Amino acid sequence: MMSFATLLAQDLAATPDLALEISQNLLTTNNVWMMLSTALVFIMHLGFAGVETGFGQAKNTVNIMFKNTITPIIGIVSYALVGFYLMYPGFEVPGWFSFDSAGWNMFWFSPIDADVTSGYADGGYTYWTDFLFQAMFAATAATIVSGAIAERVKISAYLIFTLLFVGLVYPLIGSWKWGGGVLDDMGFYDFAGSTLVHSVGGWGALAGVILVGPRIGKYVNGKTVEKPGASVPLAVIGVFLLWLGWFGFNGGSVLSANPALVSSVLVITSLGACAGGLGGFFTAYFTFKRLDLGMLLNGILAGLVGITAGADVFTPAAALLIGFVAGILVVLSAVFLDKLRLDDVVGAVSVHLTCGVWGTIAVGIFSSNPDHSFLAQLIGVAVCGAMAFGSAFLIFYILKVTIGIRVSEEHEKSGLDSHEHGIRGYTIVYDE
Template sequence: MMVSIFLVFLMHLGFATLESGLARSKNTVNVLFKNSMIPALGLITYALWGFSMMYPGESFTGGYFGFSGFGIPLPEGGETSAYNEGYTFWTDFLFQGMFAATAATIVSGAVAERIKLSSFIIFSILFVGICYPVVGMWKWGGGFLNTLEVPFYDFAGSTLVHAVGGWGALAGIILLGPRIGKYVDGKIKPIPGHSIPLATIGVFILWFGWFGFNGGSVLSADPGAVSRVLVMTSLAAAAGAIGGCLFSMLLFKASDITMVLNGILAGLVGITAGADQMGVTDAITIGLIAGALVVLAVAFFDRIRIDDPVGALSVHLVCGIWGTLAVGLFGELAGPDQLISQLIGIGTIGAFSFAFALFVWYALKLTIGIRVSAREEIEGLDIHEHKMHAYPDFIGTGFEMSLDEKETMADANPRNHKEPGKPVTP
């Protein structure tokens, strides 16, 4: 279990590398800063009250909400976990704490390049500290989804981690709006990230970390169960890469590396809900469909003007929902009753997560604001939020603003709004 914790911890490096690579160079420090703060804030918040909300024991009413006290109170009997006698209570906390921080990390990439740092930090604390523990308790803490006639099933978090983060991201994107220059004159303008190598490294780190994410969710070192989960996880990721490649060639007539990378992640997210229930054919099918879905979802969100710089919605929300549904369609639990339970879980968790995130984002928008100014966005969050550049030696050597950005910068400058006939600031 501790080795699995180390692997899940490494996933935060993967997210940081992936998101920074898919962002523009002028926002690299900002992306890295957020991804460095999220595990720190997540662990502290989860220690102070989150763990006790997610695993309240018998102190919850109706299976919807519970709280067993602040801090990390040891259960009766000392350090033995109240949920699994095979490892200690501290191991239980740390493993779940790593999962908790992941939900906010998903949001980070989706709102990148235009979010106020202070607003994002506040949102992350509330999202990890309240939303994630509440919905997590509904299944993993013995809540109402676990007591259905046919219990809702989510082995390692296709819905409880990935889709929850996706719903939080969607709410933020809707209220934030697209980046400047993304949708111009009714056309979609690609805004490429600054480092595909960084993004690729990030995806492979995440795939590596998923061995702990899914493998650790067996909650034991049982060789048969763990090895089965790891094989299905890898097969789904491989099939996701193939699905992403084939569908990007079909739709865009190009071998798009970003779609292959997102296809890998889509396969991983898709298999997470049922990795312990699937056979070889099931895992490959789930991964292939996830790889295709992520390509279609990226195109769909662009078409409806939902600007997601890293494809977080397509990977984590769409494929998280797909993976959860797949439990009722494939593997050992497949059947109409299980499918209905999966739909109930997806619906209730999605409704609560989206409503909670929308409320928090909207409250922040009305108070301190959630979007940086046009000038800050165009010149880059690194210099305005952090007073530094990620690549100081390269400033002015090919990192210049695009023409669209310069024109928007000029429009945003109040000194340029002068009376007719008067000179305009260049």
Template structure:
């Protein structure tokens, strides 16, 4: 590879890293907008801590779990040792020779933290922040790297007769987060007031503008999430992936809009927003394999699925404040199966491999998350008290408000002493002061 091409590839991958990084701001903004104002600081705190925890865990051992080396090809588990071992030969990555080892690590590390971010919104407004931090450390540090190794690290899913295919992580990132969220919701229970006397009570978020901003930041970040997964700056391949990603997102918005009209007889903005995300999640498994029609169909179906999913989970009494189960779990599974139905890889053998991958990754992720949540529940607890939940996690968990009431008793603002100001003299009059 020429030096110029190496530099170009490396620069594009670093730009993709920046875009995936900004997705964490999108998640924080979306989740805080869909939560009540009294829990805003709590949401932002969790989303501010997940990237640091994820990157540190991934650096200390996660990367070596996910990419253990060729000796573990076709296996269930491997470990290359603690730390970030620089491969023999210098800074060129042993897995992706088109750019540096350091770029490879940071791109993968940004993906790792995303899995725990998905869980954050689903368990919002009643989770103990300490328990969530411990869960995030274990989930990002162990669960995600293990299932990631099964495909991207050369593990058994990559060595099936017809290899399992997941281009950028509909299953390995998004559904993993969705399974972790489902396990947490089951053990945590619904928010107070969500289900009363057999009826479903809507609990609206405090800022739809914030949620809308978050979705568009996420769409922007997906250009790096999917575009960077080409693993080079090849202009044709990158451009194709970006087009298919955007078409699926656009179709997801339309699918969510139409289905919300059918279900609720109104244009529900939150369903349109989740429809965009649903389309993005759905196309992620096969963005490099799809054509225009394929991408639009995947997006439309994803948008419809997310609306039906929200209704279904409500009826099952599974309280998900942001719709993470519908977006990331259901549409992650759908997008993975769509690889075997649409595009270049469509066929019975590929569809069977996709089912095997969905089942294996889903089964391990759910059992792992359920075990971690259960141990935390019986030891330190995972849910705040009723009083803390009613009054808000911000003041009880963090001793602050996102939107302090300046008119509340005890809230004082120090005002500067009034200064003497010279007023310009009027002709024929002496100067005056104010």
């Protein structure tokens, strides 16, 4: 039988190998969780497709599905072409703009087994996992715009807007915080993107809604005319898919498989969603005197958006309050937009912009980290909002005065499916 001293000597001799093995296992564990989170964020595109198609009219089903299918394609490719390197340029001194041409070359021309796949992010996950996870976020920002301007926007204009917004605007704004730019240096905090993803997309949606105008017959004699959606069940399925995807959206933003922090973030995320649903339910009931399923669904999404900025620094009690307020705000925002005759088909501006701003500011009020300040959050919201809205408005305006951004009145009335795609989303064929 070996003595204790002998065993200790053997353990010490094996320590370097043991440390290396632990490091490799940690890299694998973290990377697997990040890839799973990436898959969950990817499935959110199906959720968006369900929500937008469900809330949209049946005559535009194919058109909405087409946009939701091609958006992640454009988003991922444009992010690979330029967005990734705009967003993470590695500022030598925190600033407003930088571009990492070395990183661009490394991405496109490095062999798969090169050093870019190991020792990346302090050994937390690989270079390729980081790109794909961030690309999914980028594509999500464009999808937010899609639902707001559905049923009357030209496909060509939307595709050009998506290419420019995801490829240039979103990553530039993101670089100011997540890329180590000026907002990060100032102390602005946005854990998983209440502002950098959701309100950026929401500002783009607002610009589009203003310039494309309301649907024909939406506002008549000072009244808002409801346009029945194609499928309530599909909208419900879409919301639950988005809630599922949010576990990857927020949980993956931990950027590791840290069991304590990941599980805490997922609890906070779920509590925010539940409280948002309750806030939307009660506010809609007192406002419209009915059990409004649409507002219940958007309340859930509002709570998720609101909790995203500080899911790692909010307590469970704060999560309930923040989510509940988000649920209230999403209803009030939707009513206010209708009074302004701003036609948002799915409530994207109310969910992503209004509640994204609220959630980001809430970090300055409820964060458990004393370094997070209300003023820094307010400045970050204002700077990102000005850039996102200004850029989106400019892109849409240029498109409007050049190729046009709205379909003809005839096509809008009869539906975009038959005119732009040649098929209908719902077709019943009876055998003779």
